[in-house]
Amino acid sequence: NAGVMQNPRHLVRRRGQEVRLRCSPMKGHSHVYWYRQLPEEGLKFMVYLQKENIIDESGMPKERFSAEFPKEGPSILRIQQVVRGDSAAYFCASSRTGSGAFFGQGTRLTVV
């Protein structure tokens, strides 16, 4: 049973570009979460999705960030017009009802 798969693992973008981070949950998991980890800090919740629905986006910045989990395919976290402050590790996690969350290996974004 493969774990949570994220890609890419590392990403370097110039200010103003757009990025799309991908996450495939574990088999049998219908809940997907995105978290952000700034350097030397803990993880901060961004958004919680189920198939075709955003359940809780209270941790998402109001502008430039969006997330989706379509009926087919991986969950996508999209960041438009990236700025240096977006440089961080972005982790995806998945779970099924009543279980703990399992995390992917993260995408490390560097904005130059």
Add this chain to the structure above:
Amino acid sequence: GIQVEQSPPDLILQEGANSTLRCNFSDSVNNLQWFHQNPWGQLINLFYIPSGTKQNGRLSATTVATERYSLLYISSSQTTDSGVYFCAVGQETSGSRLTFGEGTQLTVNP
């Protein structure tokens, strides 16, 4: 929102020593997990333990939900135990999202 406090923030041990990490939380929870983030940044699940006691090899954890704390025990520490240990909690009122503590940075020296 719920507050999660971990202690100590930093811990340095000699190989073979035992240690106890603590996690206090400010409200009732229905999910508590311990993670180890290794030096390569990977988050490794250690325990899903909203209550009770569990053991896995040299590691064990206890959560006393009524008193709002959890403990992670590491026995006979090894250099590969180095990294950051995170406690994370979830509440029904906020869905299944996790609130993380700031972590305990553990360094095990040979």
